[in-house]
Amino acid sequence: MKLGAQYGYWTKNPQLDIIPTAVEAEKLGYDSLWTGESYSSDAFTPLAWVGAHTETIKLITGIAQLGARTPASLAMQAMTLDGLSGGRFCLGIGVSGPQVIEGWYGQPFGKPLTRTRETISILREIWERENPVVSEGSFFPLPYPREAPHSWGLGKPLKLITQPLRSNIPILLGAEGPKNIALAFELCQGWIPLYFSPERPDIFDISKYAIPPDFEIAVNVNVNICDDVEEGLLLQKAILAFYIGGMGAHERNFHTELMGRMGYEREAKNIQELFLSGKRNEAILAVPSAFADEISLVGPKERIEEKLTLWEDSPVTTLIVGANNLETLRSMAELTL
Structure with a gap:
């Protein structure tokens, strides 16, 4: 590697x-x-x-x-x-x-x-x-x-x-x-x-x-080396919320679609709706910990x-x-x- x-x-x-x-x-x-x-x-x-x-x-x-x-x-x-x-x-x-x-x-x-x-x-x-x-x-x-x-x-x-x-x-x-x-x-x-x-x-x-x-x-x-995994995942969740919620149009966001293909379609659409309606903190917290954790190295x-x-x-x-x-x-x- x-x-x-x-x-x-x-x-x-x-x-x-x-x-x-x-x-x-x-x-x-x-x-x-x-x-x-x-x-x-x-x-x-x-x-x-x-x-x-x-x-x-x-x-x-x-x-x-x-x-x-x-x-x-x-x-x-x-x-x-x-x-x-x-x-x-x-x-x-x-x-x-x-x-x-x-x-x-x-x-x-x-x-x-x-x-x-x-x-x-x-x-x-x-x-x-x-x-x-x-x-x-x-x-x-x-x-x-x-x-x-x-x-x-x-x-x-x-x-x-x-x-x-x-x-x-x-x-x-x-x-x-x-x-x-x-x-x-x-x-x-x-x-x-x-x-x-x-x-x-x-x-x-x-x-x-x-x-x-x-x-x-x-x-x-x-990568976030820390003691508290859930707290450490917040940075990854913030990045995900920005990409899934804001890096694309409501009608077509490739990142939202990718998260959906990875098994989180409902959650991805929810994150996008929250982000685009101005509820950015809620969008971050709506990112599933399981998804954020499996694509990162935190803890x-x-x-x-x-x-x-x-x-x-x-x-x-x-x-x-x-x-x-x-x-x-x-x-x-x-x-x-």
């Missing part, structure tokens, strides 16, 4: 402790450092900052939002960061959700699977540099069609100028729905589940996929060590631990590595 450290993205204020955190994680034997993005800090810049101050730790976007960049821009950023870091970069991508993609980036969210498939195909073609890139996809036609709105009709197929350090930069897909998860196993080198229960790994039924030995399944796990060290055996026996290859507490990072390294 490998460990990753999750830096995430900035919330209210810039977080400037990423360098000492990354250096410490690397010394402790962590395999990777992860960043995310929403509509605050981007996923790539902090990794470039870290890459200049570390030597071995992998640098992974977890995740970069597909609606934020064209495939060509994404390919350039990934190729550049991989080259600067000596081949330590992995590209974690995901579709995000319609509220952010349409509300923040001003891009349509329709047909996210098609958008993902097109993006991955173009990324690979750009990095391989065998021919000038041509794509006839509906989302990212290359060159831009002569007859399309506002086109000058002067675009021509181009090939990446630079020979990438690696033409096979690993791509990991953040995926929640069954079709998107299948896409991760079909086209990518890794899958980033949002929630995963080592007690019930059969929920996702990944046994039907042909899984290469180096395929990554990397899961963000909230005394002895309890966490015991629960880690379930993760080690699961298909998960990397546990991604929040990097906001160095003592937690050290304790997890002691228990796991």
Whole structure:
């Protein structure tokens, strides 16, 4: 079992402790450092900052939002960061959700699977540099069609100028729905589940996929070393209430739907109703302790060590631990590595 450290993205204020955190994680034997993005800090810049101050730790976007960049821009950023870091970069991508993609980036969210498939195909073609890139996809036609709105009709197929350090930069897909998860196993080198229960790994039924030995399944796990389990779960419940209640529209919230598929459909809908009606504290308390506990590591060290055996026996290859507490990072390294 490998460990990753999750830096995430900035919330209210810039977080400037990423360098000492990354250096410490690397010394402790962590395999990777992860960043995310929403509509605050981007996923790539902090990794470039870290890459200049570390030597071995992998640098992974977890995740970069597909609606934020064209495939060509994404390919350039990934190729550049991989080259600067000596081949330590992995590209974690995901579709995000319609509220952010349409509300923040001003891009349509329709047909996210098609958008993902097109993006991955173009990324690979750009990095391989065998021919000038041509794509006839509906989302990212290359060159831009002569007859399309506002086109000058002067675009021509181009090939990446630079020979990438690696033409096979690993791509990991953040995926929640069954079709998107299948896409991760079909086209990518890794899958980033949002929630995963080592007690019930059969929920996702990944046994039907042909899984290469180096395929990554990397899961963000909230770790809280404390004496009182129920009290310690409150932080996990607050995060769950925010995602299930507020990170999506009432009509369509992928996180709410995922919790439902994991056996808590009634509870998920109740959390969403409470959160959207302004009853946030009630929404937090409505999160079942059993659900919060099975997807996290909370309690005394002895309890966490015991629960880690379930993760080690699961298909998960990397546990991604929040990097906001160095003592937690050290304790997890002691228990796991």
